[in-house]
Amino acid sequence: VPTDKEKLFVRALFDYDPSEDPTIPCQDAAVAFQRGDVLQILSTEDETWWQARRAEDSDSRAGLIPSKELHERRVALQRPAALFKPRTVKPPGDDPVFPVTEDVDYRAITGIHVAGLRRSFRLGRKSSWAKEAARFRRWSAGVHGSICPPTYIEVIPYHREPKDRHRLVVLVGPSGVGVNELKRRLLISDPDRYGVTVPYTTREKRRQESEGVDYHFVSVHMFEEHILDHRFIEYGSHGGHYYGTSLDSVYRVMAEGKVCLLDVHPSKIKRVYTSEFKPYVVFVKPPRIEELRLTRRRAKFVCDEEDADPVRVFSEEDFVDMIDLAETMETQYGHLFDQVIVNGDIATAFREV
């Protein structure tokens, strides 16, 4: 009998209904599943049809499922058709640079998008056409196959032991959606239960800050050594200084017996997708634009610079960006999310988290 370690388990990232699949060699031998179901893979010998059984259903029988290659090929075949489907976007009517009120077809105006992008950059103005062009490029990148369609993701059975450490809780979402506020509320609600990582930075310590509380203040040399040693889950630069979150800092919070709350860009989730961290990923997404307009008319805080104007109001463009970015995140990384929360009202979203 193979041990759990020797078995291969995957989570399906798409729905599969054999009764709608005319290519299945034998209807009765197929296993139906839905996105999110865990399957135990019994054989991948055949390139087209794998053998599997539903893992969470103890008396489920084994049968055929489409292999990763087969599903990828099918999606690739369907996508060019999607490219030619008329897809319309309505740019915001109050765009100051290019006032457009008519519906626009993606395909027809790609060239104009790019031209608009260059022109508005030269003028030093931000244009939502630029955003549209970027969106089109991201979308077409998916169409032309540079982003693989989600098929199956390997998972491991998680037998919880009483002395197990808590799982890592990862909060992700577009800037401005409220990830920071949710993290702050969780911390205040139960400081003995939740903890956050202390980031590293190469900037000078400010008067009110303390080493190891606000940041670990390190030299550029040390930071760069940490980068080379792959010690950061993520890092970046801001205002000419490095900032980053290390794996060590996650361990430190977990060693205190606390639930570590981490907020990172979804592209970094894979870094912590280990059996040790067993991350539970919460995606915070914005509500519809009408609700954003109603609930976020209030100011947003900008605390990037000490002397910066602390208050700025969300613009219509911020809302469009937020929704656009959330869509992209969900398309590209949705298969890594355990829970999706819509932050229309912060108190409700907090309760859900």
Ligand code: 5GP
């Ligand atoms: P401050 O220097 O005012 O404390 O932080 C300025 C900015 O540094 C933050 O708004 C954020 O953009 C960035 N920052 C802070 N911590 C981190 C981190 O751990 N990783 C990254 N990539 N950026 C950070």
